[in-house]
Amino acid sequence: xxxxxxxxxxxxxxxxxxxxxxxxxxxxxxxxxxxxxxxxxxxxxxxxxxxxxxxxxxxxxxxxxxxxxxxxxxxxxxxxxxxxxxxxxxxxxxxxxxxxxxxxxxxxxxxxxxxxxxxxxxxxxxxxxxxxxxxxxxxxxxxxxxxxxxxxxxxxxxxxxxxxxxxxxxxxxxxxxxxxxxxxxxxxxxxxxxxxxxxxxxxxxxxxxxxxxxxxxxxxxxxxxxxxxxxxxxxxxxxxxxxxxxxxxxxxxxxxxxxxxxxxxxxxxxxxxxxxxxxxxxxxxxxxxxxxxxxxxxxxxxxxxxxxxxx
Amino acid sequence: xxxxxxxxxxxxxxxxxxxxxxxxxxxxxxxxxxxxxxxxxxxxxxxxxxxxxxxxxxxxxxxxxxxxxxxxxxxxxxxxxxxxxxxxxxxxxxxxxxxxxxxxxxxxxxxxxxxxxxxxxxxxxxxxxxxxxxxxxxxxxxxxxxxxxxxxxxxxxxxxxxxxxxxxxxxxxxxxxxxxxxxxxxxxxxxxxxxxxxxxxxxxxxxxxxxxxxxxxxxxxxxxxxxxxxxxxxxxxxxxxxxxxxxxxxxxxxxxxxxxxxxxxxxxxxxxxxxxxxxxxxxxxxxxxxxxxxxxxxxxxxxxxxxxxxxxxxxxxxxxxxxxxxxxxxxxxxxxxxxxxxxxxxxxxxxxxxxxxxxxxxxxxxxxxxxxxxxxxxxxxxxxxxxxxxxxxxxxxxxxxxxxxxxxxxxxxxxxxxxxxxxxxxxxxxxx
Numbered sequence: 001x002x003x004x005x006x007x008x009x010x011x012x013x014x015x016x017x018x019x020x021x022x023x024x025x026x027x028x029x030x031x032x033x034x035x036x037x038x039x040x041x042x043x044x045x046x047x048x049x050x051x052x053x054x055x056x057x058x059x060x061x062x063x064x065x066x067x068x069x070x071x072x073x074x075x076x077x078x079x080x081x082x083x084x085x086x087x088x089x090x091x092x093x094x095x096x097x098x099x100x101x102x103x104x105x106x107x108x109x110x111x112x113x114x115x116x117x118x119x120x121x122x123x124x125x126x127x128x129x130x131x132x133x134x135x136x137x138x139x140x141x142x143x144x145x146x147x148x149x150x151x152x153x154x155x156x157x158x159x160x161x162x163x164x165x166x167x168x169x170x171x172x173x174x175x176x177x178x179x180x181x182x183x184x185x186x187x188x189x190x191x192x193x194x195x196x197x198x199x200x201x202x203x204x205x206x207x208x209x210x211x212x213x214x215x216x217x218x219x220x221x222x223x224x225x226x227x228x229x230x231x232x233x234x235x236x237x238x239x240x241x242x243x244x245x246x247x248x249x250x251x252x253x254x255x256x257x258x259x260x261x262x263x264x265x266x267x268x269x270x271x272x273x274x275x276x277x278x279x280x281x282x283x284x285x286x287x288x289x290x291x292x293x294x295x296x297x298x299x300x301x302x303x304x305x306x307x308x309x310x311x
Numbered sequence: 312x313x314x315x316x317x318x319x320x321x322x323x324x325x326x327x328x329x330x331x332x333x334x335x336x337x338x339x340x341x342x343x344x345x346x347x348x349x350x351x352x353x354x355x356x357x358x359x360x361x362x363x364x365x366x367x368x369x370x371x372x373x374x375x376x377x378x379x380x381x382x383x384x385x386x387x388x389x390x391x392x393x394x395x396x397x398x399x400x401x402x403x404x405x406x407x408x409x410x411x412x413x414x415x416x417x418x419x420x421x422x423x424x425x426x427x428x429x430x431x432x433x434x435x436x437x438x439x440x441x442x443x444x445x446x447x448x449x450x451x452x453x454x455x456x457x458x459x460x461x462x463x464x465x466x467x468x469x470x471x472x473x474x475x476x477x478x479x480x481x482x483x484x485x486x487x488x489x490x491x492x493x494x495x496x497x498x499x500x501x502x503x504x505x506x507x508x509x510x511x512x513x514x515x516x517x518x519x520x521x522x523x524x525x526x527x528x529x530x531x532x533x534x535x536x537x538x539x540x541x542x543x544x545x546x547x548x549x550x551x552x553x554x555x556x557x558x559x560x561x562x563x564x565x566x567x568x569x570x571x572x573x574x575x576x577x578x579x580x581x582x583x584x585x586x587x588x589x590x591x592x593x594x595x596x597x598x599x600x601x602x603x604x605x606x607x608x609x610x611x612x613x614x615x616x617x618x619x620x621x622x623x624x625x626x627x628x629x630x631x632x633x634x635x636x637x638x639x640x641x642x643x644x645x646x647x648x649x650x651x652x653x654x655x656x657x658x659x660x661x662x663x664x665x666x667x668x669x670x671x672x673x674x675x676x677x678x679x680x681x682x683x684x685x686x687x688x689x690x691x692x693x694x695x696x697x698x699x700x701x702x703x704x705x706x707x708x709x710x711x712x713x714x715x716x717x718x719x720x721x722x723x724x725x726x727x728x729x730x731x732x733x734x735x736x737x738x739x740x741x742x743x
Contacts (some may be wrong), residue, residue: 061742063701065401066422081738083731084709129479148570149562150579171508174721205671261506261564261715277395279420279708280701 058290062283075287085288086264088271091308094265095182096246103242104187104235107193112223114194115201125195132191140255143184147171147256174264177257181265184252188247193238200234201227240303244296262300268292348636352384352612353625354400354407357590358657366656371649375640383640391511397605402629408631409641412624414707415692417449417456418699422521423454425634429640431455434645439667439676444690447699457624458645459701461654461661462690463586464683465516465619470581471605473501486524486550489582489610493558496581503558504580507717510568514713515619517609519693522547522712524612529736530697531713537736539715540729543614548719550612555720558582564717584609584646585681586621587660608682608689616693620690623661662687702740711735 024030044210058075062068079085114125131139146153147170154165170180204227212222233248250269259266259274268291351656358364364387374654386407388396393411400406400438401423417424431449464526469482477495478489493503506513515736522528526543530536536586560580571583576597583589593601609618625644629638643649647667655673659680663671664687674681693701705714706712715732719725 063419064398065420071410078738078742083734083738123563147562148573150574150577169561169565172560172562257565258509258567260567260710260717262721274704274708277398277708279400279705281705282703306336 015064021206024036024087031270052228057283057286060177061145062281062286064280064282068283071283075283078284080285084263084266085270085291088266088268088288089267089291091263092176092267093245094178095185095245095249095265098182098245099185099189100243102182103189103193104239106186107197107238108231109195110190110194111201114228115198119302125198129191131188134233136188136251137255139188140184140252143180144238144256147180171257171259174261177261177265181253184256185246188252189242193242197231200231204230224266231264236303236306240299243299247292247296313338313614314568317439322582348633350382350384351409351631351637351640352386352407353409353411354388354393354396356384356413357387357390358660359390359586360660363653363657363660370664371644371653374649375643378643379639381636381640383608402669404482404628404630407628408629408637409625411460412448412457412622412626413619414620414622415448415520415699415704416542417624417626418451421456423629423636425629425631426454426456427458428455428629429639430638430642430645431458433642434458435665438650438665439669440573440665442687443664444623444692445618445624445664447692447695448515448620449624457626458641460623461662462624462664462683462687463512463621463623463660464662464686465512465584465586465621466682466686466692467607468575468583468585468589469503469605469607470603472603473499473581474605482605483610486554486610486612490550490554490557491558492584495553495723501581502560502579503554503582504560504563504566504567504568504571504574505555505582505584506571507564507713507720508554508566508570508709509713510570510619511693513566513568513571513583513585514709514710516586516621517620518551518713518716519691519695520609520617520635521612521716523617523691523695524614525550526614527698529694529706529741530703532696532698534697534700534702535740537733537740539736540733543595545725547612547726552719552725558743564721566739575604579614587658589685590677590679591658591660606682608633608677608686616689618686618690620692622664622692628708637645650678659683702742705739706736707737709735711739 008277025034057068059070059072060068061071061074110128114121114128118124133138145151149155149167149172152167152170154170155164158164158167168176171177208226208230209222212226217225248269248274249267253265253267253270254273257265268288272285272289273289274285276282279285312476342582342622355364355367364385367385372385376382393413394416396406397410397412397416397420400410401420401724402518404423405623408566412420424654431543432455440547441459444462449455449457449459467482472494473479475491477492481490483489483492505517507518508514522544523549527539529539531538545739560574571580571585572589572592573586575583575589576593578600587606590606592602594603609616625641627634627641644653646729650663651671651673652666654661654668654671658676659673662683669684674684692703693707697703711732717729718728718731
C-alpha cells in the first residue's frame with residue numbers, strides 16, 4: 001500500500017493571495033477608484049489646494065510677506081464698502097453678458113454656414129480656429145495696434161470710407177473701451193462656439209430634416225423645430241463654459257487697458273490682481289477673486305440640474 | 312568625524328541621525344551653513360536700456376566670478392512682471408538671493424529682506440552721501456532694507472522745433488505757461504499726450520507732481536488724516552481738466568505706458584511726460600526726431616515744482632543661505648568702480664542717488680539729460696508727505712489719484728471726483 005506523505009506545499013498560498021488581489025482589483029468599484037486616484041490626486045494638488053488656500057486667504061488680513069490674521073468675512077465686508085468693487089461687478093456682468101450673447105448668435109451662424117458643403121470646407125474649418133489658438137497676449141497686442149489712435153487700421157478704414165472725419169478713441173472713451181474688449185473677446189471666443197456647435201449639428205440625423213421637408217417645412221421651420229431643440233444641450237454646455245471663461249477673463253483686459261480708463265474696463269480678475277500684487281493685500285485680493293464664486297457656482301448647479309432633468 | 316567607541320566620539324546612531332537630517336535638509340531646502348557659496352542669483356526687470364543688462368551679464372558677473380569664484384546669475388523678468396516674481400519668492404522663501412526693487416517695495420517686503428544698513432552707510436559715506444529721497448524709499452523703521460541704486464525720473468519731453476514755432480524757445484516754467492503753449496500747439500495740429508490711463512509710471516509721473524505743485528495731498532504726514540478734499544486739490548483738478556481739453560487727444564484717457572512712446576516716435580504729440588528712454592530710443596532709431604527732442608523738469612505750480620520718485624534699489628532675501636556672501640557681493644557691486652561703470656552703461660537712465668556722481672562724466676555725454684539729475688532733489692513717492700505704508704500701496708494699485716484726474720478730464724464735476732477719491736481713501740486707510 002502506498003503511503004501518501006503530506007509534504008508542505010510552497011506554491012498555493014502566494015497563488016491564493018495573488019488571486020485574491022486580482023479578484024479584488026477586478027471589482028469594478030476598486031478598479032475604477034484606482035484609475036481615478038492619480039487624476040484625483042493631480043486635481044487636488046493643482047486645483048483643490050490652491051482653491052482651498054484661496055478661500056483661507058480671503059478670510060485673513062494677509063499683507064504680502066507677513067503672517068496673516070483671521071478676520072472672518074471682514075474682507076468681503078470691505079469689498080462691499082468699496083465703490084470700485086461695485087463698478088467692477090457691473091463691468092464684469094456687462095462684459096460677460098454681451099460677449100456671451102454675441103458669441104452664441106455668431107457661433108451658431110458660423111456653425112450653420114460651415115456645416116454646409118463647399119470647396120475647401122476642411123481648410124476653412126481649421127482656419128476658423130486661429131483666433132482661439134493664437135495666444136491671447138499676442139492677439140491682444142495686435143488688437144492694441146489696430147485700435148491705436150495713430151496706427152489704427154479700423155480708424156483708417158472709417159476715415160477712408162468717408163464714415164468718419166476722425167476715427168473714434170476706441171480705448172480712451174469709457175463706453176468704446178468696454179465695447180472694444182467685448183468685441184475682441186467675441187472675436188477670440190467665436191471659434192470655440194462655432195466648432196462645438198458644428199459637432200452638435202453633425203449629430204442631428206439628416207432623416208429628420210428630410211422628413212420635415214417632405215411634410216412641407218421650410219428651412220426656418222426646420223431650424224426652429226428640429227435643429228435648435230436638438231442642439232439645445234450643446235448650446236447650454238458651451239454657454240456655461242464660455243460664461244466661466246469670460247467671467248474670469250484676465251489677459252485681454254490686463255494687456256489692452258489694464259482696467260482703464262478710470263476703471264471702465266476693470267473686471268474681477270484684473271482688480272483682484274491689482275489689489276493682491278501691486279497693493280500687497282493678498283487677503284483682499286483673494287476676496288475680490290472669490291466674489292465670482294457664488295455666481296459661477298450657481299451656473300454649474302443650474303447646468304447639472306438641467307442635464308439630469310434631461311437624462 | 313570619528314566613529315569609535317570613545318566617550319567623546321560620535322555614535323553610529325548619531326551619524327545616522329545627522330545623515331538623515333542632512334538629507335531632509337537638502338530636500339526641504341534648509342541652508343547648508345558651512346558649504347561655501349558658489350553661486351548667487353540676482354533678479355532684475357528687463358531694462359529699456361539694453362546696454363545696462365548687457366554690462367552686468369558680460370562684464371560685472373564675470374568679473375565677480377573671477378575675483379571670488381562666485382557665479383552670479385542675472386535673471387531677467389519681463390517688464391511689468393517683477394513684482395509678481397518677487398512676491399512669489401518672498402512668499403515661498405525660495406528662488407533668487409537678491410532682487411531689484413521699485414518704489415516702496417523695501418517697505419512691502421520688509422520682513423523678507425535683510426538689514427543692509429552697514430553697507431548703505433559705508434557706501435554713502437564713501438561716495439558723497441545719499442540723496443534724501445533715497446531714504447524715503449529704502450529706510451524702513453530706521454533700518455536700510457535696500458541699497459538705493461537710482462531713480463528713473465519722469466520728466467517733460469518736448470518738441471523743441473514745434474514749441475519754437477509758437478513762440479517758446481525754452482520749456483515753459485509754469486503749468487499755466489505750458490497750458491498756453493499746448494493750446495497753441497493743438498490748434499496747429501500738434502497736441503500734447505500725457506497718460507491718464509492705468510499704466511505704471513507715465514501717469515504718476517505728472518499727475519502727482521501736478522497735485523503737489525498746487526498744494527494738494529492725500530494724507531497728512533501723520534499717515535492717518537485724509538486731506539485730499541481741499542481747495543488746492545480742486546484747483547489742481549480744474550487745471551487738469553482744462554489742460555486735457557485744450558491741449559490733448561481724447562485717447563490719453565485710455566493710454567498705458569507704451570502709448571506715449573509710440574505717439575512721440577510717430578510725431579503725433581508735441582509734449583509728454585516720460586523717462587529718458589524716449590530720447591534714448593529716438594537717438595537709436597529716429598535720429599531726426601531725437602535732434603528736436605528736448606527734456607525738462609516738470610513745470611511749477613503755486614506751491615512749487617515736484618517730481619515722482621521711481622526708485623530702483625537692491626535687497627537681499629532673508630532666505631538666502633549665506634547672508635554674508637550675498638552682502639559681500641552687494642558691497643562689491645556698490646563699490647565706486649563697479650557702480651560708476653554700470654550707471655554709465657545706461658546713459659544716466661538711472662540717476663544715481665549718491666551725490667558723488669553729481670558731476671560724473673556720464674552727465675556730459677548727453678546734456679539734455681541733466682534735468683533728470685536736478686529733479687532728484689524734488690522727487691517723492693506717490694502718497695507723499697505721508698510715510699510709506701501698505702495703505703499707500705493700495706491707493707496706488709487702485710489708481711485712486713489717477714482716476715480722480717481722469718474722471719474730471721472725461722467731464723465729471725470736480726466735487727464729485729474728489730468725493731469719490733476721498734471715499735476710497737477713507738475705506739483704504741480705515742483698514743490699517
